[in-house]
Amino acid sequence: MTVKSEHGAIAGASRIVVMGVSGSGKSTVGQALAAALGMPFIDGDDLHPASNVVKMRSGIPLEDEDRWAWLDEVGRALDSRPAAVVACSALARRYRDRIRVIAPDVIFVHLDGPRAILESRLNARRNHFMPAALLNSQLAILEPLELDEAGIVADIDSEPDELVRQILGKIRP
Ligand SMILES: Nc1ncnc2c1ncn2[C@@H]1O[C@H](COP(=O)(O)OP(=O)(O)OP(=O)(O)O)[C@@H](O)[C@H]1O
Numbered sequence: 001m002t003v004k005s006e007h008g009a010i011a012g013a014s015r016i017v018v019m020g021v022s023g024s025g026k027s028t029v030g031q032a033l034a035a036a037l038g039m040p041f042i043d044g045d046d047l048h049p050a051s052n053v054v055k056m057r058s059g060i061p062l063e064d065e066d067r068w069a070w071l072d073e074v075g076r077a078l079d080s081r082p083a084a085v086v087a088c089s090a091l092a093r094r095y096r097d098r099i100r101v102i103a104p105d106v107i108f109v110h111l112d113g114p115r116a117i118l119e120s121r122l123n124a125r126r127n128h129f130m131p132a133a134l135l136n137s138q139l140a141i142l143e144p145l146e147l148d149e150a151g152i153v154a155d156i157d158s159e160p161d162e163l164v165r166q167i168l169g170k171i172r173p
């Protein structure tokens, strides 16, 4: 169960999704956050069916129909463990709702920031299936967390370690 502690931090955060568009740092920050919390880290990129990876690699944005089974995998990755950090874009409310059906106590950490930073990080990144050209479609789908969704927002314009520090000031297991 999640409750706000007396300091306003979200307590009971043991199943965490680090969300945001491509290039926001989900894998980088998610891994560091999991290490700091002593929790396993699972990269949602590794849970995609091969057909999704082929599509993204070819520069074709995924459709909702491509995402449902993947989001179910994300939900199961969380629900089958007592604690975990999963990197998953979870761009739209309906995608987060899908994850919550399986893992109701999930907390979302939205890595948010301006297009210019996202673009420069994606253009500098090597050896990843996701092309920078898909950033526009990702930003078009993005729906920020709503007030009734358990989660926090972190601004990506800091070093990963600093982001982890900020996140740990707002959530605690
Ligand atoms: N806070 C940060 N400061 C500087 N560089 C960062 C930061 N976060 C991530 N990066 C770098 O930006 C690039 C994108 O980060 P990362 O791959 O973690 O993003 P992602 O959200 O997981 O992307 P995707 O959804 O496409 O898998 C990487 O090269 C990473 O090293």
Ligand SMILES: O=C(O)[C@H](O)[C@@H](O)[C@H](O)[C@H](O)CO
Binding pocket: 021, 022, 044, 045, 062, 067, 088, 089, 090, 091, 130, 138
């Ligand atoms: O929902 C989506 O459009 C995609 O699944 C992407 O967001 C990828 O999972 C990933 O973030 C790219 O590496």
